[in-house]
Amino acid sequence: MPIKKHALNLEIPFFDVDAYRVVWHGNYPKYLEMARCALLADIGCPYSVMEKEGYFFPIVDIQVKYIKPLLFEQQVVVESWLAEWQNRLKINYIIKDRLTGEIFTKAKTTQFAVAMPAQITQYESPAFLMKAVNAWIER
DSSP, rough: OOOEEEEEEOOGGGGBBOTSSSOOOHHHHOOOOOHHHHHHHTTTHHHHHHEEETTEEOEEEEEEEEEEEEETTEEEEEEEEEEEEESEEEEEEEEETTTOOOOEEEEEEOOOOOOOOTTTEEOOOHHHHHHHEEEEEHH
16 A cells, blocks of 8 residues: 655745754754644544543654755645554654755654553554544545
8 A cells, every 4th residue: 555645835934044044953843743743633633632532642753864954935845654653653754845846854753652641651552543544544
């Protein structure tokens, strides 16, 4: 089955760039978070649902490969997709120029389910998440 991706369009804002109009490296996780929230909402399992079900999903690992700098007012698309969801959430990302399709950034995040309020790390994804992902894939 082909990988199902979510695409989030962004324009690089002025407040994210330095004096050279280049995005500061610390802003990239914000773009990943925006894409991840949009992906999870599309799946039907945004953070509000996760919390209602009694789980938090903290980031435990993030990897970013900066290929080319993003620039002020650049039109980009952040593509995100699930690489793993059975035991943890592993999400891959590519940030591309919307006009040329050129890849500027590649990234990965990993999250574990944590049962609240006891704060117990889960090593299998909760059933509600598995159900939502499977239904999303079938759409």
